[in-house]
Amino acid sequence: MHAVILAGGKGVRLRPYTTALPKPLVPIGDQHAILEIVLRQLAASGFTSCTIAIGHLGHIIRAYVGNGSQWGLRVGYSSEDTPLGTMGPLLTMMDRLPEHFLVMNGDILTNLDYGDVVKQHADSGAPLTVATYARKVSIDFGVLTTEENKVVGFAEKPSMDYRVSMGVYGLTRDTLASYTPGQPLGFDELVLDLLAAQTPPNAYEFEGYWLDIGRPDDYDRANAEFSTHRGLLLKGA
Secondary structure, X not given: OEEEEEEOOOOXXXXXXXXXXXHHHOEEOOOEEHHHHHHHHHHHOOOOEEEEEEOOOHHHHHHHHXXXXXXXXXXXXXXXXXXXXXXXXXXXXXXXXXXXXXXXXXXXXXXXXHHHHHHHHHHHOOOEEEEEEEXXXXXXXEEEEEEOOEEEEEEEXXXXXXXXXXXXXXXXXXXXXXXXXOOOOOHHHHHHHHHHOOOOOEEEEEOOOEEEOOOHHHHHHHHHHXXXXXXXXXXXX
């Protein structure tokens, strides 16, 4: 199995940690970078090869990861000079991608079985599979429903349950065939195009551990929790 790790962003929201380091290389715990944890997990899930899409401070990622042999992976790289969005980098490496493959952000901590995402995606026949996670938002106000200047509904401090994208996707190469290499392509644009074509993505619902390290408080939480979750994230390590 093959994975594409998206690691080209500037990590603006995580500054000052990302001033000198690309976000996937910020340390978690005393010994590991986020990207190292991800690569170990991919190898443990049955992946044999990986392409890392790099941009900002990409030379540091190359120096750290090398060819991936220390984790039992064959790692290659794809560089972007200008931001291409979530899916845009894939268009520049189409000739290197298998029929079905994994795409993921390089800044997440989860015990999701990446291999199972690809297997279920391939079996489903869907153009795209999105790993999803349950979230709940509590609203600290009384919420009104109005029509023509009249209150027609009221809820006191309601909560809303919804599912979010985990930043992990199963993708089929032909899904991207109609897009132009070198042009930006976001995850949102791809999903809206698939919905408009009545070829909806599948959802891979996950209820385990997931943390998107996008902001300093997320990073602090990741470090605070890592000693507790190390065995979950790095089984056998």
